[in-house]
Amino acid sequence: MNKSLAIYRRLLGYTAPYRKGFVLAILGMVVAALTEPFFPALMKPLLDEGFVERSGVPLWMVPAVIILIFVVRGIGTFAGHYGLAWVANNVLASVRKEMFGHALKLPASEFEREAAGLLISRIVFEVNNLMAATSSVLSTLVRDTLIVIGLLAWLLYLNWQLTLVAFALIPVMAVLVRVFSKRLRNLGRKSLEHTGELTRVVEEAVHGYKVIKIFGAYEREKALFDRTVERLRGFAMREAIASGAMAPISQLAAAIAVAAVVSIALVQSMDNQTTVGGFVSFVTAMLMLLGPLKHLADLNGPLQRGLAAAENVFALLDRNAEPDAGLRTIGRARGEVVFENVSFRYPGAARDALSGIDLAIGAGEMVAFVGGSGGGKTTLANLLPRFYSPTQGRILIDGVPIEALTLESLRDQLALVSQDIVLFNDTVRANVAFGVRGPVAESAIRQALRKAALDSFVDGLPQGLDTVIGERGAKLSGGQRQRLAIARALLKDAPILLLDEATSALDTGTEREVQEALEQGMSGRTTLVIAHRLSTIERADRIVVLEGGRVVEQGRHEALLALGGAYAGLHRAQYAASAAAAD
Template identity: 50%
Template sequence: MPPFCFSATVRAMNSMTSSQLYRRLLGYVKPYWRVFALSILGMMVSAATEPLLPALLKPMLDGTFVHKDDTVIRLTPIFILVIFFVRGAASFVGTYAIGWIGNKVVMDLREAMFAKLLSLPTRYYDDHATGNLISKLTFDVTQVTAAATSVVTITIRDTIIVIGLLGWLFYLNWKLTLLSLVMAPVIAFIITTISRRLRSASRDSQQAMGDITQTIEESVTAHKVVKLFGGQTYESRRFFEYSNGLRRHTMRQAAASAANVPIVQMVAAVALSIVIYLVIEQSRTDQTTVGGFLSFVAAMLMLTAPIKRITAVSEHMQRGLAAAESVFELLDTPSEVDQGKVAIGRAQGNLAFEHLDFSYQTDDAKQVLRAVNLAIPAGQTVALVGASGSGKSTLANLVPRFYTPTAGRITLDGHDLSDLSLASLRANIALVSQEVVLFNDTVAANIAYGQMRVVPEAEIVAAAVAAHAMEFIREMPQGLSTLVGEKGVRLSGGQRQRIAIARAILKNAPILILDEATSALDSESERHVQAALETLMQGRTSLVIAHRLSTIESADRIVVMQKGEIVEVGTHRELLAHDGVYAQLHRIQFSEPRATQ
């Protein structure tokens, strides 16, 4: 996938309006609409009880202190208890339901993001730091919850409270109520201005969090290098800079949030003080009763709390929308191109590279591969040799379609690889690289990794025996059930390599890619594993990348690459007799031991 597609995705996300982002976010709430409706109902009932309190003040005060009404005196405490019981029960239902939905939305988004990560092209991982990707799944997605759920319910609940209280105020004195609403446009302007600042600060905070995660991930993974080369001070300083950056962005949010509510409350207080003054003046002329006066003032005072919450909800909204941009940016990134319709089944293994060109950047004039033409009949072992950067690993990475050729094509049994489905193509390929990948699971699980079936232990043992791995597996405390640790940290380099080879043996694919498969082995282990590989490669198409020429002398053909081009092809003996690039590499490599003696 060309890099410009990723940047285009980012531009598209930034061009989305807040309403578009929010509608898309609510789409993840839609599957749980019944629970959401229950939450809304609970919030509405809870909100409806709020205006009842000031409304109860007028008859209670006038009926008890003025008219001495026995019925009002007896019923008022009961009404208060009923109101608070209903309010508490409805509030619990609404809050619990919205919390349940929020957690479900986070889980759904994380699952969708993780599935997307598994489907992204290799080039995406080349261009994005691991820590930033982890931060999206661990931090950014949690910021979305409030915007998707709580913001809606709080807004609905407090809007009902405000409408109810305003309705009661209009009933008591519509002229004074209209006067207090003059401040509404001022409050709206303040909220809009501060919301922009909150959104910007939230974006910066998420980026800073990604940088922190990346620093932690690198320092933990490379802790031996950090210690050995004295990088503790450098890493500490780098972590401090990112942490301090996050602190500054968070304080920007805190400043905007802290200023938001007091400013709005001050504007509301101005309106409230004016209205209360006018009400007091009316009470002097007996235009209102004691109960009516206290009821009006209580309703005005109770308005400040929901206005405060509605104002504060902007902070959660902007933080959630900024996080939604980050989440949807990942979800909208194009997956690997998989338009192939042909399911090849088990391939014979005839590979052909035809007029192949490749560069990592579509607009990069520097080509990594140029005009590569190579036919590999089924069952043949072909070794790729050359100096570092000659294009050996790149050529091998094109076979499983980790990358797409810039020009030319690769065929398998006459089928263009682009016509094959990725699943059927990769089912025919096994890979053993110098960077052994093991998972924090048992030895058996690592050998049987990726098998879409229950693998009998006998098959796992047979593969391990063929890879000369059972000799050390038997010595482990739990044998095949022993946990290997993160990235196989509990195993030596040679042991990790042999487990990876056992995994390839168990897969039994017709095409093998061996990228320095014996590089981590000592001489004794290399001898055993080389014998196992030679047995494994019989009858299979094998593409072997090697720097140590002694390991590929028996290959059917040796392809010598230089600056992305094939410069020589032949057997070991033929290339030595030709006295070209291969012969020169051979002389340099085999003269090194004598030179160091």
């Protein structure tokens, strides 16, 4: 219970910037709730004096008062509903913005550890349950609690002995809430987990539709989706049973209390201890209690779902962002990069991915990293922008340890073209200028496209630079997507360029064009190239061969071939494979 209160208090903390709307909502609910006891209160004088003693009250006043009560209640209800909806939607937007902003700052390991679908589900779907916890739940809790208090106060005024019977409902309701809360919270949590799993399955199917079709995996994916839907349905039905059983049990307890009250009231009326008006007013108020009590009993289901969602949302927000303890900033670096005895091991791995790497890369030097899969090439490139931190050793740029630099200053020195091309559902212009601060001249964008051998293609598009390329660049070919990523890196004009299989999706002719453009773009900047096609790095200033996370050879292309070692073996194997493919 303490944990639930802590979560709810934290959630309510998001309403602080919108306190005016919150106050309006509470006032509206208070006004609406205060009008409830007026109707049964009107019954007593109406029956005791209006019909029996002919009090002389004008005939029009009774219906006028009834209408006035409902007008005031309607205004209060609308104000409460609108105010809470305004607050809840603002809270929803605030939490979503905070979640997305925080998610972008999570370490790379977090993105690799958690499926994208689960992260999407938290930001897009689970946070919606917070709407229930901040609007409908709070509205019912405040309004109906005040109604119950008002009606009980009137009942106490009328007949305190009978009211004690009504009070017997309170411990019964408390026990019911306590019994069902834990089960509803657990079921709600599991339901949210399976909703995230369902999102993951759909996301994989949408992005992998070509593979599914080619490999005839329709039935497999459909069965996986069906199993996930059925599990979700099962949890939803168990939740419905637990939530639904609470209402009739609560109503039965209330009916027993009402029956007892009516019996006692009939006995009192025989002894002239109560009037007809008092009896009718009391029974009316008692019956009016059933609605709010039912609402409060039904509240537990959405409340527990909202708190389960809040747990997941806050769990994401409480994850540590990638460390950024550096305080130093530099302008444009010269581009000197040094690896000093650098080792790295992925969490849970049995051996180091990199071990004892010592490299000094001069400013403006082009260094290529080659070797078999799992040799550590991409891991080495991931350490430079601090996607990961070395488990041993350090990395320096211009003599400054990268941990001493702020992340913004460090990454300002880097531009990246990876084999996993990331483009956005926006225009060509926006994708090339992605992340560049301030306005970008069209001439600079066109120059970057020209260097990437993509200018003639873009000029032929219907809207030119303003053509939308679709989700993940779906309207472009693989080669065009890669060249657009290269143009983006060239426009950034960073002093250090990271090329991770930058030409892997290009045909031979286009690769030659882009390679020439890249060589021009590399001029005056330090370039680290990861390549499997050895033909693309023959003119590198230095080639570093990695095997098992260690440097086994380094030197120029001709020297390494003459050495007849690991590089020469890779070279022979690759050209033999190319010759066989050509035959």
